[in-house]
Amino acid sequence: MAVVHKKFSFTLEGLPEIGEYFGYEDYRLAQPERGLFYVGIGDRRRVKLPERHHNRGHSNIANVHGVLRKVVKVFDSVDEMNAWEISRIKQVRNAGLTLVNKADGGEGTRGLMPCRNLLTGETQVFRIDEIPEGWAHSSTGMVPCRNILTGESTNFAKGAIPEGWETVGKRLVLTRHISTGEMKRFFPESVPEGWTAANTGRATFKNPLTGETAMFDTAQVPEGWVHIFTGMVSCRNMETGENAAFPVDAIPKGWSGVTKGWMAMKNPVTGETGSFLKGTAPAGWVGVNSGNKKKNSNFEKVEQIAIANPNATRAELVELCVAAGINKSTSNVYCNKLGLGKEDPTFAINLELLKNYVKLHKRIPGRNFDFEGVRLGLWCDGLRKKFARGTLSEIRQAELEKINCWRW
Numbered sequence: 444m445a446v447v448h449k450k451f452s453f454t455l456e457g458l459p460e461i462g463e464y465f466g467y468e469d470y471r472l473a474q475p476e477r478g479l480f481y482v483g484i485g486d487r488r489r490v491k492l493p494e495r496h497h498n499r500g501h502s503n504i505a506n507v508h509g510v511l512r513k514v515v516k517v518f519d520s521v522d523e524m525n526a527w528e529i530s531r532i533k534q535v536r537n538a539g540l541t542l543v544n545k546a547d548g549g550e551g552t553r554g555l556m557p558c559r560n561l562l563t564g565e566t567q568v569f570r571i572d573e574i575p576e577g578w579a580h581s582s583t584g585m586v587p588c589r590n591i592l593t594g595e596s597t598n599f600a601k602g603a604i605p606e607g608w609e610t611v612g613k614r615l616v617l618t619r620h621i622s623t624g625e626m627k628r629f630f631p632e633s634v635p636e637g638w639t640a641a642n643t644g645r646a647t648f649k650n651p652l653t654g655e656t657a658m659f660d661t662a663q664v665p666e667g668w669v670h671i672f673t674g675m676v677s678c679r680n681m682e683t684g685e686n687a688a689f690p691v692d693a694i695p696k697g698w699s700g701v702t703k704g705w706m707a708m709k710n711p712v713t714g715e716t717g718s719f720l721k722g723t724a725p726a727g728w729v730g731v732n733s734g735n736k737k738k739n740s741n742f743e744k745v746e747q748i749a750i751a752n753p754n755a756t757r758a759e760l761v762e763l764c765v766a767a768g769i770n771k772s773t774s775n776v777y778c779n780k781l782g783l784g785k786e787d788p789t790f791a792i793n794l795e796l797l798k799n800y801v802k803l804h805k806r807i808p809g810r811n812f813d814f815e816g817v818r819l820g821l822w823c824d825g826l827r828k829k830f831a832r833g834t835l836s837e838i839r840q841a842e843l844e845k846i847n848c849w850r851w
Contacts, residue, residue: 452509453493459517464524465490466516466531469501472509480504481543482535484528490514500543559585561600587611591633617641646670651689741769742777749783757784757836772832779836793822794842806848827851 469481518524528548558578559566585598588608618638648668649656678698708728709716748763764774800814812820829835843849
C-alpha cells in the first residue's frame with residue numbers, strides 16, 4: 444500500500460489480512476539498502492498510520508527519505524508483541540546498526556510519569572499506578588519563587604517555600620528614598636525604613652506664570668506653584684489666539700476658556716480648515732461638519748424601488764427590496780416609515796370577515812379557528828406579531844382598534 448503523505452511518501456508491505464497485533468520495521472523509502480532505522484509494534488490501525496507519534500529522529504528521516512514499512516511478525520497477544528520488540532531492538536543494536544528508537548522496546552515510556560516529591564522537591568519516574576504517597580506529577584504543586592535579598596529564582600513545592608523566598612507572582616513596588624530621592628523596587632512587605640512608595644507625598648505642580656511643570660513633595664511646594672489639576676484652566680486670548688493656563692479665579696481680561704466662543708470651520712471650496720470666534724469667520728466658511736450628514740443608502744434604495752414600482756403592494760415591495768440586497772426587516776421598517784406600497788387587498792377582505800365574526804360571536808377567534816374557509820385566528824395572531832415588531836402600519840392599527848374586543 445503506497446501513500447503520498449502531506450509531508451513524506453509512505454509504503455506499507457506485508458500486512459496480512461488476518462491478525463490483531465504486529466511487529467514492523469521502517470526503512471528509508473529512497474534507500475532501503477541502508478538498513479532499517481526503526482523497530483515498532485502496534486495493532487492494525489496503528490501500523491497503517493504513516494505519521495503516528497514517533498520521536499524526532501524518526502520524523503527527520505521520514506521527511507527527507509520517506510518510509511518503507513515492512514510488517515515482519517504477527518502476534519496473538521500484547522505480551523508476545525512487547526517481548527518481540529525488546530528482543531529485536533537488542534538483536535539489531537548488537538549487530539552494530541543504529542536505530543532511532545529511544546527506549547529498549549516493549550511498553551517503552553508508556554505508563555510512566557515524571558514525578559516530584561512535594562516536600563523535598565526530589566524528582567523521579569514512576570508507573571502511573573505506582574506513584575508513592577506524597578509524590579505528584581513534576582509540575583503539580585510547584586511555584587516559581589524569588590529570593591528577596593539576592594533576586595535568585597527557582598521552583599519550590601507550594602507548601603515548602605523556604606524562609607527569605609517569595610512567589611515570583613508577588614509584585615515589586617517602585618519606592619523612593621525620602622532623603623536622597625533614589626528610586627528602587629522592593630517586595631511590599633520588605634520596604635526598608637526611610638523608603639516610601641514612589642509617588643507617596645508627591646504631586647505634579649505648575650508655575651502659572653511661566654507654564655513650567657515639576658514634581659515636588661506636597662510639604663515642600665515652592666511659593667507660587669499650584670497643583671497641575673487643581674484650580675487651573677486652559678485659556679485662549681480672544682484677540683491673538685495665544686494659549687495659556689491660569690487659576691480658575693484669576694483669568695486675565697481678554698482671555699477665555701480654550702474652546703469658549705471658538706468654532707472649527709472649513710472653506711467648502713478649498714477644503715482649508717481653521718478655528719474662529721463666532722461671528723468672525725471669513726465669508727464663505729461654514730462649520731467643519733456642515734453638510735457631512737451621512738445619508739442612509741438603504742433608505743434611498745427603498746424609495747427608488749417604490750418609485751419604480753408604484754402599483755406594488757407592501758409585501759411585493761418588501762420582496763423587491765430583499766432581492767436588491769436589503770435586509771427584510773430593514774425593508775419592512777423603511778416601507779412602514781415612508782408609507783410605501785399599496786395595502787394588500789387580502790387585509791381588507793380578512794378585516795371584513797373578522798368584523799362579521801365578532802358580530803356573531805362577540806369575541807376575536809382563537810389562533811387555530813377557521814371562518815368561511817379562512818384561518819382567521821392565525822391571521823389575527825400574525826398581525827399582533829407585526830405590531831410587536833413595529834412593522835404594522837398605523838393605518839392598519841387604527842382599523843383593527845375600531846373593533847371593540849380587539850386586543851394587542
